[in-house]
Amino acid sequence: MVELARHVVQMAFHRHQPKSDMLRHSSLVSREHGTGSNMDKRIDGYDFIRSFAILIVFLCHAFKRSTNEVFFLGSHALSPGLTMSLLGFISAALLSARDEDFGAFLIKRFTRIYSSLIFCLVTILTIHALLGKKVMEMSHAGHVMAQHTLFHFMGMSAVFEMLEVDSEVTIGPGLWFITAIIALYLVFPLLQKVFRHPRGLLHVVLFVALCTMLDFVMYGEQSMWNVVISFAVGVYCSANGYTKRLTDTEARLVVPLAGCVGLLTVAALCTAHVLPNSVRNLLFAFYPLAFIPVLFAVSQKLPKPILVASGVFAGLSYEFYILHFYFLNDRFKDFFPASTPLYGQAIIAFVITAVLAYVISKGAARFKQVADNYLLEGR
Numbered sequence: 001m002v003e004l005a006r007h008v009v010q011m012a013f014h015r016h017q018p019k020s021d022m023l024r025h026s027s028l029v030s031r032e033h034g035t036g037s038n039m040d041k042r043i044d045g046y047d048f049i050r051s052f053a054i055l056i057v058f059l060c061h062a063f064k065r066s067t068n069e070v071f072f073l074g075s076h077a078l079s080p081g082l083t084m085s086l087l088g089f090i091s092a093a094l095l096s097a098r099d100e101d102f103g104a105f106l107i108k109r110f111t112r113i114y115s116s117l118i119f120c121l122v123t124i125l126t127i128h129a130l131l132g133k134k135v136m137e138m139s140h141a142g143h144v145m146a147q148h149t150l151f152h153f154m155g156m157s158a159v160f161e162m163l164e165v166d167s168e169v170t171i172g173p174g175l176w177f178i179t180a181i182i183a184l185y186l187v188f189p190l191l192q193k194v195f196r197h198p199r200g201l202l203h204v205v206l207f208v209a210l211c212t213m214l215d216f217v218m219y220g221e222q223s224m225w226n227v228v229i230s231f232a233v234g235v236y237c238s239a240n241g242y243t244k245r246l247t248d249t250e251a252r253l254v255v256p257l258a259g260c261v262g263l264l265t266v267a268a269l270c271t272a273h274v275l276p277n278s279v280r281n282l283l284f285a286f287y288p289l290a291f292i293p294v295l296f297a298v299s300q301k302l303p304k305p306i307l308v309a310s311g312v313f314a315g316l317s318y319e320f321y322i323l324h325f326y327f328l329n330d331r332f333k334d335f336f337p338a339s340t341p342l343y344g345q346a347i348i349a350f351v352i353t354a355v356l357a358y359v360i361s362k363g364a365a366r367f368k369q370v371a372d373n374y375l376l377e378g379r
Contacts, residue, residue: 085287092234259290
């Protein structure tokens with residue numbers, strides 16, 4: 001099985017890589033860590049993919065009540081399978097490129113996570129109060145479960161689902177992603193070491209198999225295991241030099257394109273109940289390998305203004321993700337007439353969420369800088 005997987009990986013990337021390259025980090029880093037047109041192209045590509053993934057997530061949530069069967073099948077084929085896989089893989093690839101003390105790394109990542117999370121949740125609670133409603137009514141049960149609110153502010157929202165406990169506070173939808181990312185940050189150095197091992201491919205295959213099994217037997221958000229699996233694949237590819245090949249815009253795209261079509265077809269068939277939904281779970285690891293090369297190639301053909309816009313949106317995508325749940329569907333009726341058509345709701349909700357996300361991202365960035373300076377003093 002492992003030899004077959006090794007053959008598939010090598011075929012997907014077209015050529016062998018020198019062993020010296022296999023042992024280095026990927027050069028996919030943020031702009032401040034590199035220069036040159038190739039570096040800019042990679043950052044542009046990753047910004048475009050992050051923006052694409054978050055936009056698809058938003059649209060699928062905005063139109064989840066659409067009665068159009070084609071849209072229903074298409075949206076469920078794209079999200080959460082594809083979108084969460086892309087976000088998990090990109091997080092791993094960008095983290096793998098950083099070369100800094102692990103303690104400093106954790107401090108910077110946690111201040112990034114929690115500064116924006118707290119700013120966003122406080123904003124949501126404030127808006128709710130300004131609408132003339134008591135914050136007590138944020139609960140389905142008619143009262144605030146203080147411990148539930150605290151869990152959300154701590155980034156532990158996935159605990160509710162893993163323990164089969166219904167969250168009584170409506171500020172928590174989608175925040176399971178933060179719990180997953182926090183856990184992955186903590187085990188990131190271990191994953192790097194294990195996947196960079198001479199038997200790294202065996203290790204990542206076993207890890208993906210274990211996560212897939214847990215996905216089948218554990219109660220909870222299916223997308224969480226999707227993120228964990230794609231993050232692991234991203235760490236493996238970065239640790240062994242494959243990420244650079246995935247983002248090589250000169251490479252042939254016949255195999256990746258065929259993979260994209262095949263994966264989306266299977267996902268659509270699962271949504272239509274032609275295939276068991278469990279089949280979709282077996283494909284999480286393959287989404288990034290197929291879609292990253294194609295989307296990177298697309299990004300290199302886009303006009304500069306679109307790339308600039310995607311870069312701006314990618315910079316506030318985290319805040320946008322946290323906020324967007326509050327301004328869609330039932331919550332939309334708190335602001336605008338319920339008769340507003342779905343496309344109108346989507347446009348209005350997008351503008352409101354984007355503006356708030358931009359403002360919060362600026363404030364959170366300043367708070368993060370102060371927190372980093374304080375916590376890293378003397379290191």
